Amino acid sequence: MKRFAFFAVLLSLVLLVVNGCYYDVEEELYPIQECNTDNVTYSGIVAPIIQNNCLQCHSAAASLGNVVLEGYDNLKGFADSGRLLGAVKHQAGYSPMPQSAPQLGDCLIARIEQWIDDGAPNN
Numbered sequence: 496m497k498r499f500a501f502f503a504v505l506l507s508l509v510l511l512v513v514n515g516c517y518y519d520v521e522e523e524l525y526p527i528q529e530c531n532t533d534n535v536t537y538s539g540i541v542a543p544i545i546q547n548n549c550l551q552c553h554s555a556a557a558s559l560g561n562v563v564l565e566g567y568d569n570l571k572g573f574a575d576s577g578r579l580l581g582a583v584k585h586q587a588g589y590s591p592m593p594q595s596a597p598q599l600g601d602c603l604i605a606r607i608e609q610w611i612d613d614g615a616p617n618n
Contacts, residue, residue: 574610
C-alpha cells in the first residue's frame with residue numbers, strides 16, 4: 496500500500512511539472528487583426544461607428560456642447576473642418592472624444608480618417 500501511495504504522489508508531481516511546461520505561442524493566442532480601410536463608406540462603416548460611440552451625447556435630441564453628429568450633413572461639416580478627427584484622435588486643441596471614456600480603437604479611427612481622406616463621401 497505504501498508503494499502505491501508513493502507512485503500516486505510521484506505521478507501527481509510529474510503531471511504538475513508537465514502542465515507547468517505548457518508553451519503558449521503569443522501569435523496564436525493574440526492574432527494580429529488586420530484593419531481593413533478599403534472601401535470605407537459612410538453608411539456601412541462610419542455611420543455605425545458614430546451611432547455606437549457618439550450619438551448618445553451628440554444626437555439632435557441631446558446636442559451636448561452644441562455638437563450634433565446625427566445625419567450625414569451634420570457629420571460632414573465636422574469632418575471637413577477637422578474637428579471630428581481632432582477630437583477622436585485626442586489631438587491638442589480639441590476636446591477629446593468620447594468624453595470620459597477611452598479613446599476609440601486605432602482601427603475605428605483609421606476608418607474614419609480614411610473616409611475623411613476620401614473626401615467624406617455620402618456613400
